[in-house]
Structures are given as structure tokens and as C-alpha cells.
Amino acid sequence: MILTKQNLIDALNQGDIVVKPIFGDSVGTNSIDVHLSPHLCFYEPDGHFLDAKKPCNVRHFEIPDEGFVLLPGNLYLASTLEYTETLRYVPVLHGKSGVGRLGINIHATAGFGDVGFRGHWTLEIFVVQPVKVYAGMPIGQISYHVPKSMPEEGYMQRQQSSYTDAHDPKPQPSRLYRKLTANNS
DSSP states (O other): OBOOHHHHHHHHHHTSEEEESOOTTOBOSSOEEEEEEEEEEEEOOSTTSOOTTSOOOEEEEEOOTTOEEEOTTOOEEEEEEEEEEESSSEEEEEEOHHHHTTTEEOOSSOOBOOTTOEEEEEEEEEESSOEEEOTTOEEEEEEEEOOSSOOSSOGGGOTTOSOTTTTSSSOOOOOHHHHHHHHTO
């Protein structure tokens, strides 16, 4: 079951969902809008490729007031302006239709959240043509789903959780190397 507008408002008022800041028109029919933070980064590979077993070099920067042009062939990591928490629901991030119609994809594979996640969402942005983006623009929407049962422990309590420090408003690069090197030790 997906939460609809009144369910979302009730969950926000009861603290079962936290979205900060939340703008007056952010709660929609069945989702809550999120906005692009000023923080972007991209990978700077050692040589000609990224190595999944090693930490990747990233270059962080901020979107200037006049905007920033995203180029095809690059993966940009961004983050939501909003800090979110979900204690009872499964959050799912979707792109806004107006963003998609500009050829902007906001996640390659990581649109599915976990019960108990707390933090800023990292967006995996790629574009099909050059497009200028601006800090604060609507970028996505989060829908919330009721799980059939609650997990024994939330995302932030799990030992194997990779991104439990998502309170940092900057996008978080891949930490897959931690699992790959731990399994080979």
C-alpha cells in the first residue's frame, strides 16, 4: 500500500516521516517532492577506469547561482536538499516528470530506500543531452509504502549498512569496495 496525501501529512505530523526542510507545496497526491542541493561531485578515475575494489577519487563542487551544465557521458553524484527519515515506511525515490522530460535521470539503480534510513539521498544523475540545472530545483519525489512486516532492525542499525553517515549533505560515492575487500580478507 502506498501512502496518499492525507496519510503523508499524518505521518509527517506524527514524526513517522521526517522531511527537512519541507516546502508548502511539496506534499503531492502520493509523494513528497525533493529538491537538488547545491552539492555535486563526479568521479576522477585513476587511469581510464574505476576499480570497484578501491575507493574512488571524487571531485566535489557546488552549483553556482547561474546553474551548471550537465554533459552526457558523465555520471554526476548529487544530493537532495532535504534530510529525510522514515521509521515505519519503505521510501522509493522517483524522478519528477518535468526533469525526465529534459532527459535527466536521477538514479541508475538506487531509488529504493530502507525502513529506518536517515539522511540526504544521493542521486546518480546522468543526462541524454546537455542540460543546465540549478540548486533548489525540484528533482525528484519520494513515495512511501507500508511494509507487510517491520524488519528486526532498521537500516541505521544494520552492521552491513554502507551509508549510515548520510547526515552529510554532500553526495556519497560508492563504498562497494568495503564489501568486496571484506569478503576477500
